[in-house]
Amino acid sequence: MKDKITIIGGGNLGKSIISGLAASSIFKLTDITVVDKSRYNLQQIEESLGVVTSQEIKSSIKDVNWVILCVQPRQLTTVLSEIKEILTDSQILISTVTGTSIAEINEVVPDNKVIRVMPNTGAAKKLSMTCIAANDNAKQELEKVEEMFKTIGETLVIEERLMQAATVLGASGIAFFLRFLRAMIQGGIQMGFHPHEAQVIAVQTAIGAATLVAENGTHPEREIDKVTTPQGCTIEGLNEMEHQGLSSSVIKGVMASYEKINTIK
Numbered sequence: 081m082k083d084k085i086t087i088i089g090g091g092n093l094g095k096s097i098i099s100g101l102a103a104s105s106i107f108k109l110t111d112i113t114v115v116d117k118s119r120y121n122l123q124q125i126e127e128s129l130g131v132v133t134s135q136e137i138k139s140s141i142k143d144v145n146w147v148i149l150c151v152q153p154r155q156l157t158t159v160l161s162e163i164k165e166i167l168t169d170s171q172i173l174i175s176t177v178t179g180t181s182i183a184e185i186n187e188v189v190p191d192n193k194v195i196r197v198m199p200n201t202g203a204a205k206k207l208s209m210t211c212i213a214a215n216d217n218a219k220q221e222l223e224k225v226e227e228m229f230k231t232i233g234e235t236l237v238i239e240e241r242l243m244q245a246a247t248v249l250g251a252s253g254i255a256f257f258l259r260f261l262r263a264m265i266q267g268g269i270q271m272g273f274h275p276h277e278a279q280v281i282a283v284q285t286a287i288g289a290a291t292l293v294a295e296n297g298t299h300p301e302r303e304i305d306k307v308t309t310p311q312g313c314t315i316e317g318l319n320e321m322e323h324q325g326l327s328s329s330v331i332k333g334v335m336a337s338y339e340k341i342n343t344i345k
Contacts, residue, residue, distance in 0.1 A: 083107060083111065083145055084107065084111040084112075084113070084143065084144040084145055084146070085101070085107055085111065085112055085113070085144060085145065085146040085147075085148065085228075086112075086113040086114075086115060086140050086141050086144045086146070086147050086148070087112070087113070087114050087115070087148045087150055088115045088116075088137060088140075088141075088147065088148065088149055088150060088151060088159060089115070089116060089148075089149070089150035089151040089155075090114050090115070090116030090118065090121040090122060090125055090133075090150075091116075091121070091150070092201070092204065093150055093176060093199060093201075093203060094114065094116070094148075094150040095121075095124075095125060095204075096199070096201075096203035096204045096208070096232055097148065097150065097176075097199070097203065097228075097229075097232060098112065098114055098125060098129055098131060099129060099232075100203070100206060100228075100229075100231030100232035101228060101231055102129040102130065102131055103231065104231045106227060106228060106231070109129075109130045109131050109132075110131075110132060112131040112132060113131065113132040113133070113134060113140045113144070114131055114132070114133050114134070115133075115134050115135070115136070115137050115140045115141075116133070116135070117135060119135065122134070122135065137159070137162055137163060138162065138163065138166055141163055141166065141167070141171070142166065144171065145170070145171065145172060146171070146172050146174060146228075147163070147167075147171055147172070147173050147174070148173075148174045148175075148176065149173060149174065149175045149176065149177055149185075150176045151177065152177075153177050153178055153179055153180060153344075156175075156177050156180055156185075157188070160185065160188040160189060161188065163189075164188055164189050167189055167191075167192055169191045169192065171192060172192065172193045172194075172195065172218065172221055173185065173189065173192050173193070173194045173195070174194075174195050174196075174197055174225060174228075175194060175195070175196050175197070176196075176197055176198065176199065178198070178247055178251075178341075178344070179244070179247075179341065179344050181196075181240065181243075182194045182195075182196055182213075182214070182215055182240060193214075193215075193217055193218035193221060194214075194215070194218065195212065195213070195214045195218050195221060195222070195225050196212070196213045196214070196240060196243055197210055197211070197212050197213075197225065197229060198210065198211045198212075198243060198246050198247050198250060198251060199229065199232060199233070199251075200250050200251040200253070200254050201251075201254050202233055202254065203232040203233060206231070206232050206233055207232075207233050208229070208232045208233030208234070209233060209234050209236070209250045210229040210232065210233060210234070210235045210236070210250075211235075211236050211237075211238050211242075211243065211246035211250055212225055212226060212229065212235055212236070212237050212238070213237070213238055213239060213240035213242070213243050214237075214240075215240070222237055244338065244341050244342055245338060247341055248334060248337045248338045248341060249334065252337050253334075256330070256333065256334070257286070261282055261283065261286055264278075264282040264285075264286075265278045265279050265282045266278075268281060268282060289303070304318070
């Protein structure tokens with residue numbers, strides 16, 4: 081069997097994954113197939129990325145090694161029911177579906193190896209943080225899956241029990257950081273900058289802050305210490321934010337999101 085892959089779902093996340101794979105040398109373009117019900121989505125993908133597209137799910141998963149399930153949670157049962165009769169034991173499923181465990185997928189397709197992945201919307205810019213989990217029977221496939229998802233950003237292999245937490249910290253986390261960024265921009269406007277000026281300054285500052293931690297491998301507080309001076313304006317602002325509950329509110333928000341995701345099915 082040739083090394084082929086089919087992605088079921090051509091939405092925003094699916095397009096990002098396809099874009100990464102298409103730009104890499106992992107698969108030939110002719111060995112990447114995208115399945116979607118939307119003819120418009122498929123036409124866009126085919127024209128921009130040069131991969132194979134199809135609206136026929138069953139024929140598209142025949143003779144492929146890898147099947148990525150990139151659909152909404154409510155669509156998963158329908159998709160699995162449609163493909164389970166033609167899946168072979170050797171085909172490996174990669175699920176991006178939030179809140180659905182490997183065991184739950186194996187209830188429908190018990191003979192297939194399943195690997196869970198959780199990218200985030202940074203994938204659109206090849207800056208995703210993708211967490212990956214597998215059971216013991218599929219751990220030998222992790223190296224290949226990491227290779228696939230490194231085409232859209234960074235990867236981290238974790239225990240499956242942490243996948244819900246990874247969704248909150250990595251996927252919902254995009255929104256959390258953006259809300260803080262919006263607040264920085266609003267503060268800049270109040271100080272006198274035009275909105276577009278405040279946004280340019282705040283966005284580049286956020287990129288710089290994250291890059292310092294990522295590339296230096298330091299704790300955020302170490303980088304904070306480099307900016308704060310005795311009786312300076314930075315420590316004054318930081319302390320006021322803490323007095324107003326910045327760290328506490330962020331932690332509470334993260335935990336509220338985590339509690340919610342554990343109730344979603």
